[in-house]
Amino acid sequence: MAAMTLLETHGLTRRFGGLTAVDGVEFRLDEGEIRALIGPNGAGKTTFVSLLSGRIRPSAGRVVFAGEDVTRLPAHARVMRGIAYTFQITSIFARMTLLDNVRLAVQRRMMRGWRGPDARALDAAAMAVLDRVGLADRATGIAGNLSYGHQRLLEVAMGLGLRPRLLILDEPTQGLSDAEIAGFVDLVREIARDATVLLIEHNMGVVMELAHRITVMEMGQILAEGPPEAIRADAEVQRAYLGG
Amino acid sequence: MDFGPYLLLASLEGAVGAAVLALTALGLSLVFGVMRIVNVAHGEFYMLGAVIAWWVTSMVGGHPALGFVAAMVVSPLIVGIAAAAAERLVLRRLDYDPEATIVATIGLLYVIQQLALSTYGADARPVAAPIDFRVQFPWFGYSGYKLCVIGASAVMMLAVWLVLTHTRVGLMMRATQHDPETARAFAIPVDRVYAGVFAIGAMLAALGAVLIVPIQQAHYLMGHDPLLLSFIVVIIGGLGSLRGTVLAAVIIGMSDGIISVFFSPTLAKILATLLVAFVLVWRPAGLFGARPA
Amino acid sequence: MSRAVGLHIAVLAGLALAQFTLPEYHHGNLARIMVLAAFASAYNITFGYAGMLSLGHAMFFGAGLYAAGLAAEFGGIAAPGGLVLGVIAGALMAAVVGVLALRTTGVSFMIVTLMFAQAAFLTVLYFGEWTRGDEGFVIASDMRRVLGLDLADPATRYWAAFAVFGAVMLGSLAVARSSFGRVLAAIRENEERTRMLGYDVFRAKLMALAVSGAMAGAAGAAYALLFGYVGATFASIQYSILPLLWVLTGGAATVLGPFLGTLLMFYLIDVSSSFTTAHMMIVGFALIGLILFFPKGILGTLRERVVPWLP
Numbered sequence: 001m002a003a004m005t006l007l008e009t010h011g012l013t014r015r016f017g018g019l020t021a022v023d024g025v026e027f028r029l030d031e032g033e034i035r036a037l038i039g040p041n042g043a044g045k046t047t048f049v050s051l052l053s054g055r056i057r058p059s060a061g062r063v064v065f066a067g068e069d070v071t072r073l074p075a076h077a078r079v080m081r082g083i084a085y086t087f088q089i090t091s092i093f094a095r096m097t098l099l100d101n102v103r104l105a106v107q108r109r110m111m112r113g114w115r116g117p118d119a120r121a122l123d124a125a126a127m128a129v130l131d132r133v134g135l136a137d138r139a140t141g142i143a144g145n146l147s148y149g150h151q152r153l154l155e156v157a158m159g160l161g162l163r164p165r166l167l168i169l170d171e172p173t174q175g176l177s178d179a180e181i182a183g184f185v186d187l188v189r190e191i192a193r194d195a196t197v198l199l200i201e202h203n204m205g206v207v208m209e210l211a212h213r214i215t216v217m218e219m220g221q222i223l224a225e226g227p228p229e230a231i232r233a234d235a236e237v238q239r240a241y242l243g244g
Numbered sequence: 245m246d247f248g249p250y251l252l253l254a255s256l257e258g259a260v261g262a263a264v265l266a267l268t269a270l271g272l273s274l275v276f277g278v279m280r281i282v283n284v285a286h287g288e289f290y291m292l293g294a295v296i297a298w299w300v301t302s303m304v305g306g307h308p309a310l311g312f313v314a315a316m317v318v319s320p321l322i323v324g325i326a327a328a329a330a331e332r333l334v335l336r337r338l339d340y341d342p343e344a345t346i347v348a349t350i351g352l353l354y355v356i357q358q359l360a361l362s363t364y365g366a367d368a369r370p371v372a373a374p375i376d377f378r379v380q381f382p383w384f385g386y387s388g389y390k391l392c393v394i395g396a397s398a399v400m401m402l403a404v405w406l407v408l409t410h411t412r413v414g415l416m417m418r419a420t421q422h423d424p425e426t427a428r429a430f431a432i433p434v435d436r437v438y439a440g441v442f443a444i445g446a447m448l449a450a451l452g453a454v455l456i457v458p459i460q461q462a463h464y465l466m467g468h469d470p471l472l473l474s475f476i477v478v479i480i481g482g483l484g485s486l487r488g489t490v491l492a493a494v495i496i497g498m499s500d501g502i503i504s505v506f507f508s509p510t511l512a513k514i515l516a517t518l519l520v521a522f523v524l525v526w527r528p529a530g531l532f533g534a535r536p537a
Numbered sequence: 538m539s540r541a542v543g544l545h546i547a548v549l550a551g552l553a554l555a556q557f558t559l560p561e562y563h564h565g566n567l568a569r570i571m572v573l574a575a576f577a578s579a580y581n582i583t584f585g586y587a588g589m590l591s592l593g594h595a596m597f598f599g600a601g602l603y604a605a606g607l608a609a610e611f612g613g614i615a616a617p618g619g620l621v622l623g624v625i626a627g628a629l630m631a632a633v634v635g636v637l638a639l640r641t642t643g644v645s646f647m648i649v650t651l652m653f654a655q656a657a658f659l660t661v662l663y664f665g666e667w668t669r670g671d672e673g674f675v676i677a678s679d680m681r682r683v684l685g686l687d688l689a690d691p692a693t694r695y696w697a698a699f700a701v702f703g704a705v706m707l708g709s710l711a712v713a714r715s716s717f718g719r720v721l722a723a724i725r726e727n728e729e730r731t732r733m734l735g736y737d738v739f740r741a742k743l744m745a746l747a748v749s750g751a752m753a754g755a756a757g758a759a760y761a762l763l764f765g766y767v768g769a770t771f772a773s774i775q776y777s778i779l780p781l782l783w784v785l786t787g788g789a790a791t792v793l794g795p796f797l798g799t800l801l802m803f804y805l806i807d808v809s810s811s812f813t814t815a816h817m818m819i820v821g822f823a824l825i826g827l828i829l830f831f832p833k834g835i836l837g838t839l840r841e842r843v844v845p846w847l848p
Contacts, residue, residue, distance in 0.1 A: 053733065079735030091730045093723060104723050107716055108735045115716070162735060282644060337829055342644045343590050347785070347828045350778055354821025362815035472655065475648070514659045521652035524645050525637045 003030035006166060006196050007052065007083075012061035014047055021047040023220035024061065029166070034188065034197045036211035038204075044220040045200045046088060049168050052198075053085040054078040066165065079108070082165030086155045086172065088200075094144030098135055101143050101154055102126040105161030126161065133157045133187060149180040156187065166196045173203050185209055208232070249383035254505040255498065260390045260459070262497025263397035264452045266490050268470050269477035270404060271448030273489040276478060278421040278441045281340050284349040286449055287471025288356035289327060293319045293450025294462040295364050301371050312374035312458070319454050320447040326356075327446030331439045340438075353467075360464040373458035393455045400451060405486060417441060449474075472517070473500065479520045541848045545710055548793060549703050556695050568695045570796075570803050571702035572759050573783070577795030578705045579752030580780035585790035586718060587745040588725025592647045592777050593634070593654030597750040599661065599772030600626040601757025603668065606767030609680035611667070616683045620701075620758045627754015628747050630657075635746040639739055642728075651777070658772045673768025681762055694763050701759045702796070705752050710792045712748065713848045721745055722790070782820055785827045788834030792848050797835060 007029040014022040054075035110117035296319040301311030377388040408414040481492030503512040601623030608614040681688040787798025810816035840847040
């Protein structure tokens, strides 16, 4: 079965003053894949995914998601189309319970206008999501009291609560212990069964283990793209980023 | 009187207003620039300066100039001490949180204003001008003191500029404004700089008030208009920019004076407040937005 | 019925009963306090629940006050129509100001709302020919009648104030417990995260402001019609600061906090004004004291320590 294109960009460009952070990027992402986005700091990875999620506006170019041109849609409307984004720096509702955090995500999906879903259905759906990331037993705790690793999981849970078609994870394993990273890898694999995952990641072990394909960015442009083995073998990439 | 002389008179009145406004607004601008806080009680420091000036001149006998000179020294000093105390007792404990600071300085506004009401009373009281001569134009005579106010204000602003650009204290203030964390790392006593800047800001308002009391009587509610006008000046002029503040003060002060003579002063104020609102709305990142509040 | 709803019904029942038991002086005060508490509750929607610190709510209260007052004075529109006009005026003004002011946040939002309110206040003075500015005007007694009842009569006035306050309070409770209210709280806690959960943050804030404006407009119109006087003081900066003080005192983002705060501050100022003219000093010290030592207010602190279910 030929994979369907979920997301593509054409000539996507973002300039900040004199600096071009993202420079005419042509990018394609197939439905169902796990794609890793790698590159040195300042390569424009976070700016690029921010353009995809709509957090910032492009200076030029287009973003097409599931056949629809979403370039002019604001971020919240893109979320409703199925693009979920988890922040690089953990961003949760620290003073609310875990359940409330996830409820807000689930509620958005179930809302019609400002009418929220039935409380019981909402709770059940939110608990199911917490269970999926393994935080169900802490549901009534305050999110701000969680360990850093668990906060990152909660972020992912909020993303999952939206039931996205595309989940963008911005450096999800940064600051996690090895054991936590192993759990995370399993979780992402499980998520990828019904969503496409785009992952910015510095940990090459995680990248090699998870990614179906890898995109390498440098200075706002795509330097190389291909399956992990090919990227690993690419001498130029290796010299520059894989410490080889 | 013909239109020409009338315009000249309006411009002179505008220039006197602009001179005092520039000093007062400079204080507000300095506090915002260095400390990144909005001092809503700024107008009350101005009022306090005027009331203390009345109090000092009424205690010192002899020639009016004696009392006035004493007021020029004593009034800013007392106001500065009061401001430093408020900074230490209230603002520092709030960690200069922008929103909490505004609420606290609103409280301070009422405290100072009502203290003045309960001690000084609700009357407006005049202060004699230190010099008494008139400059005779072909069409009208004009108060020599008012012309001196313009000169005095210019000299004081020049002094502030020299302090900021040519002294160690000024360097510390600019470093703190640029980046408090780095300033701390370079052993700049940021806490003391903050207290000092807050005091200096209030003292500039007090100086403006001392200059104005021989023209406008001291009253416990007199801080309202200078506060509003200073806000307008600081926002239009660009925050923390000395040159912008002075320029905006001259433009706003002059046009306030001139428009008020020819049109309704209320209409002038409506337009000015709306102008400020729209500047902030259309340039939200330009002025206060440099740091997310 | 949950205990939260029960508690609020009980408070309303207590206020209804107070009508028959209070001495005359306090009876009159309580009617005034209920109308002002409706204003405070309106402020609490934006400041408490949505976390937007406005310094311009006097313009929404004033919009309702003048809508009802001018309609009675020049349009011959009596009390019920005046109240409806007040609600519309408050909501409309909040929507227009919101579209502009909500482009800003934090300190800029405070200054922008302050400036708009100041412009509105000055506009009242500018059109002094109709509004009679600071001096104000008295609403004719035949305009202050509902269903044949005279609003100047203390008992009728009390019930009318009770009805307005009850409606606003139950409205606040409904907002606090709704999914809309949860979204507002989310915006208050973390705006960017809320946006990235797919919520239209601008629209939610605009709606909160419009609801708040409608409630403040209702309070303003009720104030004009119940007490029969319309003046520019009620549109001045002081009436933007007072609701902030009341809400801070009682507890932001609690449904009953605005009433409690208004009640306490009203009597504190009332008592102090019997021995000093500088009674606004209380307001100053209260603001500083609250923000320094007690930022969550009475009910906010209580909720944190004792009754977590308090809405």
